Amino acid sequence: MSLFKLFSCCLPVQKSKKNPVLDSPVGAVSPVVVSPTTPKIQDVFLLDMPDLVMREILKNLDVLTFQKLRKVCFSLRKFVDFVKPDSNLKEILIEVRADLITGSVKGQQMKMIKHVYKEHEDGCEMTINFREAKVIEKNFIDVYAGNFLRPLLENQKSPLDKLCLIEQNADKLNMKLPQTPRKFLVPTFENVFNCSMKVLESRGCLLQVECLKISVLGQDQLMTMLRYVDLKFLKKLKIYRLEETESRVHTEYILNLDILENCEKLEKLCVKGFYISSSFSLFTHIPELKVSMQIIYCDEVIQFQETLVKFFSVMYATTNFPTNLDLWKLSAHHKMLTMLT
Secondary structure, three states: OOHHHHHHOOOOOOOOOOOOEEOOOOOOOOOEEOOOOOOOOOOOOHHHOOHHHHHHHHHOOOHHHHHHHHOOOHHHHHHHHHHOOOOOEEEEEEEEEOOEEEEEEEEOOEEEEEEEEEEEOOEEEEEEOOOOOEEEOOOHHHHHHHHHHHHHHOOOOOOEEEEEEEEOOOOOOOOOOOOOOOOOHHHHHHHHHHHHHHHHHHHOOOEOEEEEEEEEOOHHHHHHHHOOEOOOOOOEEEEEEOOOOOOOOHHHOEEOOHHHHHOOOOOEEEEEOOEEOOOHHHOOOOOEEEOOEOOOOHHHHHHHHHHHHHHHHHHHHHOOOOOHHHHHHHHHHHHHHHHHO
């Protein structure tokens, strides 16, 4: 529902001043004019409506309308924040650079909306869907947290398909972007990460998400993030190492992923830039794996091979013919396992 339709239902409607004319009976000389009393017109304000009606109206609004309502007046902003209507989002993508934060959201019946918050000499330069930029005299991280992160993520009640909190282009192969001169990525990302964790903590419940992509400096940040995620609901997890430059040797960085032991629905695990110290047996039930293990044993490889056989058997059973890509994947996995054994 658009903001115009929302307010149009709350505006007073003036009745026509023209008096109704009744047809006179047959043979009458002149028509009879009835002049009813004119009702008093009273202004009806949105905030004067019953609480139940207001809540029902909010259920039919989208995220953009929520954001517009919060900017109308303090009372509406306070009411929306108190009711916390479901954002009904499917994807929340947050990408960070040293002086820029990009937030994109997508809903069930809503196309992707892109918010850009860039550091400016006067504060923050905010752009939505590449429209005319608006300069706000606040720190760009604070503007991002107040206008984008908190109202969207805090009110998300339905499960998410995807949540990303990563360095920009971290999930793209060989596409790492150079940072702005004299600007550092890590401090900015840490501030964004801390803001995100505060919002997740304020929710009071675990976030249900199927696909989670996250950049982390190390073990502490990863454990903090996973503490607020429903791991039993998680299906895909991608972890990228956050780095200021590409000159570091990733063998020095180790992650312990024992926390994923009870992730029964996990179908894909990808870890880039870290070695895994956990036992490989924790991941042998996951059909898609891209990890670097410190230690791996032959019996664990055999368990993983059995998982692959079951996975491809089920996939072939649901399709009439395996594709060339499927056959290539199976052949590649088989060669890898043969070399390991």
